[in-house]
Amino acid sequence: MNDAEQIVVKKGDSIELEIESLAFGGKGVAKVEGLAIFVERVIPGQKVLARIVKKKKSYAEAYPLEVLRKAPNEIEAKCPAFGTCGGCRIQNLEYTDQLFEKTRQVRDLIQRVGGFSDFEVPAALPSPEAFHYRNKMEFTFTSTPWRNHPDDEDQPFGLGQHIPGRFDKIVHLETCYLQKPVMNDIMNFVFAFGQEHKWEAYNNKTHAGWARNLVLRYGEHTDEIMVNLVTKTYEKEHMQVFKQAIMSAFPQITTLINSINTRLSDTAIGESEVILHGPGHIRDRLGDSEFEISASSFFQTNTRQAETLYAEALKAAGLQGGEVVYDLYCGTGTIALFLAKQAKKVYGFELIASSIKNARRNAKAQGFDNVEFILGDLKDVLSQNVDRIEAADVIVVDPPRAGLHQNVVDDILKVGPKRLVYVSCNPSTLARDLKLFCATDYELVSVQPVDMFPHTTHIETVAQLKRIRKG
Numbered sequence: 001m002n003d004a005e006q007i008v009v010k011k012g013d014s015i016e017l018e019i020e021s022l023a024f025g026g027k028g029v030a031k032v033e034g035l036a037i038f039v040e041r042v043i044p045g046q047k048v049l050a051r052i053v054k055k056k057k058s059y060a061e062a063y064p065l066e067v068l069r070k071a072p073n074e075i076e077a078k079c080p081a082f083g084t085c086g087g088c089r090i091q092n093l094e095y096t097d098q099l100f101e102k103t104r105q106v107r108d109l110i111q112r113v114g115g116f117s118d119f120e121v122p123a124a125l126p127s128p129e130a131f132h133y134r135n136k137m138e139f140t141f142t143s144t145p146w147r148n149h150p151d152d153e154d155q156p157f158g159l160g161q162h163i164p165g166r167f168d169k170i171v172h173l174e175t176c177y178l179q180k181p182v183m184n185d186i187m188n189f190v191f192a193f194g195q196e197h198k199w200e201a202y203n204n205k206t207h208a209g210w211a212r213n214l215v216l217r218y219g220e221h222t223d224e225i226m227v228n229l230v231t232k233t234y235e236k237e238h239m240q241v242f243k244q245a246i247m248s249a250f251p252q253i254t255t256l257i258n259s260i261n262t263r264l265s266d267t268a269i270g271e272s273e274v275i276l277h278g279p280g281h282i283r284d285r286l287g288d289s290e291f292e293i294s295a296s297s298f299f300q301t302n303t304r305q306a307e308t309l310y311a312e313a314l315k316a317a318g319l320q321g322g323e324v325v326y327d328l329y330c331g332t333g334t335i336a337l338f339l340a341k342q343a344k345k346v347y348g349f350e351l352i353a354s355s356i357k358n359a360r361r362n363a364k365a366q367g368f369d370n371v372e373f374i375l376g377d378l379k380d381v382l383s384q385n386v387d388r389i390e391a392a393d394v395i396v397v398d399p400p401r402a403g404l405h406q407n408v409v410d411d412i413l414k415v416g417p418k419r420l421v422y423v424s425c426n427p428s429t430l431a432r433d434l435k436l437f438c439a440t441d442y443e444l445v446s447v448q449p450v451d452m453f454p455h456t457t458h459i460e461t462v463a464q465l466k467r468i469r470k471g
């Protein structure tokens with residue numbers, strides 16, 4: 001560390017900062033003599049008094065103590081839990097300003113991390129609905145709900161969302177504006193039932209307690225509703241009482257599940273499921289394709305905007321009708337079936353067995369005979385199958401936030417499709433992976449951000465690459 005760096009700021013300093021932009025992950029960025037300072041829970045345009053909590057060679061991190069001046073475009077957040085709940089981090093920005101910031105983030109990462117220095121990124125495509133757009137929400141039970149105010153009384157039971165950065169702290173919610181109003185009614189009913197029947201909330205430090213999560217899913221085009229209560233054990237008699245109560249209050253629930261999770265890890269997916277009512281899945285449509293979605297399957301959470309996302313992916317795939325396509329990380333086969341209408345053959349690859357099962361059923365129900373779904377971990381399963389199946393003209397990837405495993409990058413380069421479509425939920429790993437492909441065999445053609453998650457700092461992106469050299 002040189003002297004100049006020491007002078008700028010040091011840990012523990014309280015300092016006034018002008019927030020200039022939002023970095024990937026949602027932290028505000030301020031600059032002090034060229035040093036980037038990342039500040040939690042702020043928006044561009046605000047002036048804040050902040051405490052430096054971390055100082056590294058090339059950046060610092062700060063926590064806001066007080067907002068000294070509001071941003072000119074700052075608005076009143078709709079949700080009373082705003083600022084405490086980890087769900088919506090930028091609800092106090094107009095939606096158009098949120099889109100502007102997200103576009104700027106993607107452009108910055110593509111240019112700076114990806115090394116595509118002058119590459120233009122068009123404005124993010126807006127979600128048709130800015131509220132009530134989520135078709136799935138996961139809530140967590142707690143025996144120590146977060147107190148919003150020091151004078152608030154301690155409560156023994158709560159149901160809500162994690163507060164940012166705290167795996168063990170949950171803020172109780174009565175309304176979540178990201179889900180449909182009926183889902184709020186169901187959430188409040190389950191909370192009141194649990195309170196009345198003295199459910200003991202699972203504690204992820206001591207691992208005592210029983211009630212873990214409530215997962216709600218809604219079929220945007222079908223109005224089907226899934227209620228999935230995640231608990232540590234199956235209590236048969238009590239579940240019958242719960243079933244009767246909730247089904248008589250909400251007869252529109254189409255499936256009721258009790259997932260059992262005995263694992264220590266804080267995940268809302270059960271090791272086993274008891275289906276208390278209905279078929280154990282809901283159905284929803286994307287475009288004119290219908291999908292079966294079970295409790296543990298991945299399905300895009302903003303149904304209407306997923307249709308925009310897939311239309312972008314389809315456009316980038318540039319299919320003429322005779323192509324062989326691989327859909328890597330295919331989930332329940334949604335992209336695969338979108339593409340299959342315009343391709344000769346589509347192979348979908350996916351890790352989760354229940355998603356593959358849903359994908360096969362979805363394909364069969366819709367009469368597709370040109371799709372095949374292959375189960376396995378993509379770091380191995382692509383190379384294991386590549387000699388058996390037809391070579392791909394186009395590959396579409398839609399990995400989780402960590403991006404592509406190096407084996408997957410290597411395997412794609414070996415297959416060498418003419419076009420590669422990268423659907424990403426993390427522009428940072430997207431930029432890293434695009435750089436790998438474009439170091440040798442591919443060129444970047446287009447990058448289109450699509451906003452699937454208004455009021456959060458997440459952004460989806462579709463990138464198109466074209467092969468320029470057979471590696």
Ligand SMILES: C[S@@+](CC[C@H](N)C(=O)[O-])C[C@H]1O[C@@H](n2cnc3c(N)ncnc32)[C@H](O)[C@@H]1O
Binds near residue numbers: 298331350351355376
């Ligand atoms: C972002 S989702 C995309 C799903 C699908 N394309 C869609 O739009 O609904 C990522 C998917 O990758 C799957 N996945 C995660 N890690 C994987 C791995 N190592 N190998 C294969 N699939 C994996 C997940 O189960 C999930 O279904």
